[in-house]
Amino acid sequence: MKRRNLLKYLSVLPLSGAVIGAESTFKPLMAEELGFLPHQQNTNQPRRIAAILTEYRPNSHADVIVGKYLEGYNQDQMAPYPESKIVSIFTEQVPENDMSRPMAKKYNIPIFRTVADALTLGGDSLAVDAVLLIGEHGVYPMNDKEQKQYPRFEMYLKITDVFRQYKKSVPVFNDKHLSYSWRQAKRMVEISKELKFPMLAGSTIPVSWRIPAVDTPFGKAQKYAVGISFSGLDIYGFHLLDGLQAIVERRKGGETGVKSVQCLEGTECWNYLDQNEWVKRLFDQAISHSETRVAGNLRELVKKPAVFIIDYNDGLKAAAFLMTGLVQDFTYAVDVEGQQEPFSTLMKLQAGKPHYHFGCLVKNIEIMFNTGKSPYPVERTMLSSGILDFALESRILGYQKLETPELSRVRYQCSPESYFFTKGWDSNGKRID
Numbered sequence: 001m002k003r004r005n006l007l008k009y010l011s012v013l014p015l016s017g018a019v020i021g022a023e024s025t026f027k028p029l030m031a032e033e034l035g036f037l038p039h040q041q042n043t044n045q046p047r048r049i050a051a052i053l054t055e056y057r058p059n060s061h062a063d064v065i066v067g068k069y070l071e072g073y074n075q076d077q078m079a080p081y082p083e084s085k086i087v088s089i090f091t092e093q094v095p096e097n098d099m100s101r102p103m104a105k106k107y108n109i110p111i112f113r114t115v116a117d118a119l120t121l122g123g124d125s126l127a128v129d130a131v132l133l134i135g136e137h138g139v140y141p142m143n144d145k146e147q148k149q150y151p152r153f154e155m156y157l158k159i160t161d162v163f164r165q166y167k168k169s170v171p172v173f174n175d176k177h178l179s180y181s182w183r184q185a186k187r188m189v190e191i192s193k194e195l196k197f198p199m200l201a202g203s204t205i206p207v208s209w210r211i212p213a214v215d216t217p218f219g220k221a222q223k224y225a226v227g228i229s230f231s232g233l234d235i236y237g238f239h240l241l242d243g244l245q246a247i248v249e250r251r252k253g254g255e256t257g258v259k260s261v262q263c264l265e266g267t268e269c270w271n272y273l274d275q276n277e278w279v280k281r282l283f284d285q286a287i288s289h290s291e292t293r294v295a296g297n298l299r300e301l302v303k304k305p306a307v308f309i310i311d312y313n314d315g316l317k318a319a320a321f322l323m324t325g326l327v328q329d330f331t332y333a334v335d336v337e338g339q340q341e342p343f344s345t346l347m348k349l350q351a352g353k354p355h356y357h358f359g360c361l362v363k364n365i366e367i368m369f370n371t372g373k374s375p376y377p378v379e380r381t382m383l384s385s386g387i388l389d390f391a392l393e394s395r396i397l398g399y400q401k402l403e404t405p406e407l408s409r410v411r412y413q414c415s416p417e418s419y420f421f422t423k424g425w426d427s428n429g430k431r432i433d
Contacts, residue, residue, distance in 0.1 A: 047084035047370065048084070048130070050088045050128040050131050051089045052115055052131060052155055053089065054092050055095055055137050056091055061137060062137070065362060066132065068354070069081070070103060074354045075354040082362055083369075083370060084130065088111075090118040114158075116165075119159065126170065130369045135174075136176055143180070145392040145393065145395070145396055146234055147392060150179075150180070153181070156174065174201040174202075176203060177384060178385045186386070198373060199374065199378045202380060203384075206246030206380075207357075207419050208356075209348045209424045210345045213421075216251070217339075220339075222337070223315070224317050225248050225316065226332065227241075227318070227319075227332045228283065228287055229320075230322060230323055233391075237308065237392075240322065241320055242380070243332065245380050247332055249377075251316065255414075256411060258311065258313070259313050260401055260404055261309070261387055261390040264306065264307050265399070268399065273307070273321075278335070281342075282333040286331040288331075289344055290331050294325065298326060306322045307319050308391040313408055329349065331347070332345055332347070350425060354431075356429075356431060377412045
């Protein structure tokens with residue numbers, strides 16, 4: 001068997017029988033059978049957080065997430081601050097421009113040599129109330145699908161090994177996609193269900209400031225959806241897909257799974273846009289909200305156009321475009337049953353410090369840390385991770401349309417509430433919500 005075929009075969013083998021939304025004869029031991037203490041919230045004290053990081057340098061995800069806990073939401077050493085407190089840090093790498101050591105010294109936070117020590121504070125019991133896992137940035141290899149192989153899965157296993165050792169678990173937030181590998185992403189969610197701890201993950205895009213400040217109507221059928229963004233297929237493709245998933249998961253019947261995925265680039269991407277009326281119509285509607293669109297000929301501006309084409313089990317069709325050279329923001333449009341005009345919006349980011357959209361994410365993380373309940377399902381990010389993995393597989397297999405029985409088994413229902421933000425920042429760049 002050729003290497004690529006072997007990798008494809010291995011990627012669809014279940015690591016365990018516990019596939020989300022699927023029946024299985026294999027039943028992993030659950031937390032109560034393992035003698036775990038149930039997760040309990042102590043509301044009298046700030047939550048103690050272990051920050052488990054790949055690296056912490058200026059403008060890294062660690063900087064703009066951990067930095068808000070240390071220096072306030074505006075990162076100006078002034079209120080408002082998140083309620084929870086960082087009490088330990090582990091970094092896998094220490095670059096020349098490392099911030100972890102000087103920040104830890106400044107705020108009197110210990111840095112530990114291992115993940116286990118960061119969770120136990122060097123003792124013999126789980127000593128934190130929550131975990132931030134930020135496996136973004138650092139020097140790591142790329143695979144043949146041009147995915148950077150961040151060790152989120154491996155770091156997550158080290159965290160949950162501590163939970164198993166001390167028969168106790170706490171909420172975990174995982175930044176960005178769960179893993180570059182669908183199989184690993186699925187396993188991470190399975191473990192959270194097995195050990196019964198709250199888990200949240202994903203991009204800043206779904207929770208950022210929206211203009212207009214609207215969400216797709218909850219429980220209404222959707223037929224077509226388009227998203228538009230920019231930058232690399234892996235690094236920003238995930239953000240684009242996670243934003244898309246946040247608005248389509250609200251449709252009638254909830255999330256029903258994805259039956260096929262395809263990636264197209266170059267001329268084939270333009271042909272797809274030209275040959276499908278709904279795609280062109282919703283593309284134009286979405287991009288009308290862009291605040292960064294460059295004037296000029298679309299095909300001359302965008303040198304490497306790409307689209308991820310997604311077919312859902314319930315008939316919803318979606319197209320997610322990466323249009324580098326045309327825009328530098330995230331816009332979406334969706335055909336909703338009973339509405340003459342499509343739903344459409346901009347999910348707006350702040351280009352410089354304090355990177356407001358990361359504050360939006362931290363506010364949602366704090367909901368989970370303080371209530372023990374995730375504001376939105378971790379399955380969203382699991383599915384976004386899987387769609388991206390299979391889209392990049394399609395690309396290296398000659399842009400084939402790939403059937404995805406693994407993703408078709410994903411079922412979940414989000415809540416009717418929305419968790420994005422309706423206000424932005426003032427003239428000084430500070431939050432006004």
